[in-house]
Amino acid sequence: MCSCTSKLSHETMTVEEAIICLDDLVYEQTQKRLKPLQKAIIQGVIEGLTYKEIKENYPIARNYTVGYLGRYVGYNLWKDITKVLKQAEIIEPEERVVGANLWDCMMRTLQQGTQPRKPADPILEKLLRMRYRIREHLVSTDYSDTYLAEDENLPDRPLCLVKRLKSQSDRTSHLFDRETRVLYRLGQHDRIPELLARFEEDGYFYLVYQFVEGQPLYQELIEGQPWEEPQVIALLKDILEVLVFVHKQDVIHRDVHPQNLIRRASDSKIVLIDFGAVKEINASQNSSGQTRSRGGTQQDYIPPEQAIGSPKFCSDIYAVGIIGIQALTGMRPKQLRVDNLGNLIWQKNATVTPEFARVLDQMVLYAFPQRYPSATEAMLALQQLTVDS
Known part of the structure; x- marks a missing residue:
């Protein structure tokens, strides 16, 4: 039982006091304290906030993506709290701590019979x-x-x-x-x-x-920490393996960026998520190939033709190339400058072979007809680098 049980009444306990109590219990069981980001997520979830609202309302969460907060930090936090509460015999072996029952589980660290807080969203627990x-x-x-x-x-x-x-x-x-x-x-x-x-x-x-358990690629691309060239090539191949299949289904993803790429925990493979912006290529398109919706949520990874509502297969290749340059330079895309033709100036900020630099340059050309037309051609270009070396 939590050491603060005798000090506080569950009837008058604030959220902050409940978190202190939970933190003490976690420390008793693991010798580790809850991190400030974990505490912010606990408080936000108890107050009925979505992870997007937690990101907006808690300064400590603002530098993280919604996907990272929910899919990684929150998911693992509930697993760890579940383990602690089971070890302390506060919850039953078959129970699991989740956002919807978090307050109830915290109150059960004090005494039985506490009524859980009513979820802010009526669909919770439905x-x-x-x-x-x-x-x-x-x-x-x-x-x-x-x-x-x-x-x-x-x-x-x-x-x-x-x-x-x-x-x-x-x-x-x-x-x-x-x-x-x-x-x-x-x-x-x-x-x-x-x-x-x-x-x-x-x-x-x-x-x-x-549900895919893993960490968003966003968390691996740290500003000021460039990757080695072989590591970047392996990443791009991993992404393109999935896009080859997508493009062969006549689908443009239109929203390829590090928040929509998950490093799967089970095997470290890249998983492509969020197909809400997909556009099937079909006969309803007009002769110019334009589509009604631009799609995409991360502007730094959107090429010019997609920005005006005319995405192509090579638009996804542009996004993959930007990710590669970001990894290789350790710079955010918006920090890069462009030349008079609209092409990115990036090689002086990277340690890269001329062969790989040419592949990346072709992936992110401003003029889309000059890019690799689809994931298949981009993958072949990367595979040829390995053969030549």
């Missing part, structure tokens, strides 16, 4: 399709809410991601159907999250995705 138990609100956008859920129909209740579309218009229905078709086809690849279910309930459209 069971969808008699199967998916909603546990945490990860992020909210103009178009959808994404939640972490447990699949209660399977052994060990594995985690999954549930996306609920906000709009119920005909346009939303069309986008829902399009994304579903694409995701179902793309989910055949081992390194693209599988679409587990699609359904409509209580007037909302839902998509259920496989």
Whole structure:
């Protein structure tokens, strides 16, 4: 039992005092204290904030992406707290600490019978399709809410991601159907999250995705810490292996950036996530190949043709090339300058062979017809570097 139990009444305990109590328990069990970022996430989740709102409201979280906070820090934090509370015999062996029951679990460190706080979002703890138990609100956008859920129909209740579309218009229905078709086809690849279910309930459209445990690539690309060339080549090959499959399905991802690339914990392979911005290439396009939606959430990785609403397969290649240059230079893309033709000036900031530099330059050319036309050609160029060496 937590050492602060005798000092505080659960009826008058503030969130801050409860976190102190939990921190003491964690220290008693592990000899380690909760980190300030972990405390901020605990407080934010208890107060009903999404991870996006935690990032916006807590200064210590502002330098991290929403994906990193929710998929990595929060996910591992709940696992560690679960282990501590089980060791202290505060929760049952089959129980699991998640955002939705966090306050209740913290109060049980004081005494039994405490009523849990009512979740700020009414969907928390709701069971969808008699199967998916909603546990945490990860992020909210103009178009959808994404939640972490447990699949209660399977052994060990594995985690999954549930996306609920906000709009119920005909346009939303069309986008829902399009994304579903694409995701179902793309989910055949081992390194693209599988679409587990699609359904409509209580007037909302839902998509259920496989949850991928791992760390966003964003956390590996540290400013001022450039990578060695072989490491960068291996990373680009890892990304392009997935994009080769995507492009062969006549799909442009349109949102390739370090926040949408997860280093999978089980095997360190790169997984490409978030296909909400995909655009199928079909006969409805006009002769210029333009699309209605620009897509993309990270402007530094979007090439000029995509910025004006005309993405190509080579637009994804541009994004991959920018990631490679970022890794090789240790610089953020916006720190790089361009020449009179709009091409990036970066080689003086990197230790790179002329052969690899030429490949990267061709990936990020301002003029898209001169880039590698798709992931297949870009991959062949990188493979040829290995053969030549």
